[in-house]
Amino acid sequence: MSTGVSTSTDKIIVDRSRSHRNKAVSKAVRQTRERLQSGNIGSFDREIMMMHLGAMVQGASLMPLFVIIVAALGVYLTGDMRLLAWALLTLTAHAINVVLSQRVKKQDITAESARKWRGILLVGQILVGCCWALFALKGCAACNENSYTLYKGATLLLALCVMAMSNFMLPRAVLFAFVPTVMALCFKALLSRGILDLSLTATFSAAVIFFAFITDRLYQSNLKVLSFQSEKDDLIAELEVAKSMSDEARRRAEEANLAKSRFLASMSHELRTPLNAILGFSEVMSQEVMGPLNNPTYKEYTNDIHRSGEHLLNLINEILDLSRIEAGRYELNEEAISLLEVAEDCIGMVQLRARAKNISVSQQFEPQLPSVWADEKSLRQVILNLLSNAVKFTPQNGEIHVKVGWTAGGGQYVAIKDNGPGIPEEEIPVVLSAFGQGSIAIKSAEQGTGLGLPIVQAILAKHDGQFILKSKLREGTEVIAILPAKRVLQSLPAVEDAPSVGKRKKSFA
Secondary structure: OOOOOOOOOOOOOOOOOHHHOOHHHHHHHHHHHHHHHHOOOOOOHHHHHHHHHHHHHHOOOHHHHHHHHHHHHHHHHHOOOHHHHHHHHHHHHHHHHHHHHHHHHHOOOOHHHHHHHHHHHHHHHHHHHHHHHHHHHOOOOOOOHHHHHHHHHHHHHHHHHHHHHHOOOOOOHHHHHHHHHHHHHHHHHHHHOOHHHHHHHHHHHHHHHHHHHHHHHHHHHHHHHHHHHHHHHHHHHHHHHHHHHHHHHHHHHHHHHHHHHHHHHHOHHHHHHHHHHHHHHHHHHHOOOOOOOOOHHHHHHHHHHHHHHHHHHHHHHHHHHHHHHHOOOOOOOEEEEOHHHHHHHHHHHHHHHHHHOOOEEEEEEOOOOOOEEEEHHHHHHHHHHHHHHHHHHOOOOOEEEEEEEEOOOOOEEEEEEEOOOOOOHHHHHHHOOOOOOOHHHHHOOOOOOOOHHHHHHHHHHHOOOEEEEEEEOOOEEEEEEEEOHHHEOOOOOOOOOHHHHHHOOOOOO
16 A cells, blocks of 8 residues: 555544754754764863772772782792881871771862872872882892792782772872882892893883873763763753653643633534624625615625625634544444545535536445444545545546445445545645645635634544555545444455455455
């Protein structure tokens, strides 16, 4: 089946201006998304500081354990008890850093004070670095030089790894902590001029530069993550606010629309009564029941009054029908009816207008269609609306084809096709909306209210049916009203494959 427009609710309004709504919301979302994608990183000094302090406090036991292992291994290899004094000094420096971190964590850190506390923490890292510089200067005359250099180099590299991983959220912490150690190794290498000392100095210096680069990249990555998280939170907050505003606006619009619909639905008697009087008196005057009108212009005026009154009454009836549907007050008076008979009656009602334009109306009816359970008045209104539109927009000497038959799903359909000017594809949603008219209808001499098709859609939706409109510019328009299989009182099994569809007359899904 080709593309069409189907309905599933009572209120069917297609608004062509939907893309222009909520411009402020769209602009805010777009600006936030651009900030998110631009990569501009703001100031997150406080957040970075808190993350470093948390990592420092949580990993406070890692460095003491490492120092104790190093000291114990050194005493075992060298027998030098002074390593215990070095371990005590290093543990003291580390404890100072932990206590300082706990104290800073309890402070009310702001973006301005974060820089000051960062400088204090870097001083604490220099203190620990001086302890490792003392370890680098220590020698062992009684030890094998190769073994001791290997032990010292491995210890310094492990210390560098531990310090780098625990302090990467503190910028330049690795450089501040191990510059004293590099200086100590350089001093010792210059004094000894030994190949092992020079190799150790070069290797450790390269490792410090490498880990400084790695920690800086990790810091920048975390900074970007914080920036993205902040932008995401801003976007979510803006969306929540926009959604709340949109929901409130929609609720008010729905309340206003419902109030309007209820008002119009309740005003049917008040609106129709004076119009009936106008129509009645204008008809009496035009027929000169009470006596002749001496001035023929007056008679022409009475005819104009009568035609205008009829047009206004039709408009009011259509508005009231749509209002009752929207207000939920449109009730179906369902009974067993013949779709063939209703279609034939409607064709007879428009034949006079069709002959006036020399339009031929051909029909192709499936014989012996069973009755359907539906509201006869409503279906008559549907078919009459569709036929009237076809006659209205079909040019002189045109053709209209009416088909009634089975759908592939076991339901029944009425299809009306004309060879009129057609509707541009982009205007189909417009003509299906309330009060919507396409460019051809606006140029037509017989302009309508733009309520016929929305009423047709709503009535078919009330019957759990479907409405399909297919049109091509300069080729004509075809409209199809479908009633589901459950509305057919004597249903037939659904057609499952395409070849079986061709055995009967053309069916519509």
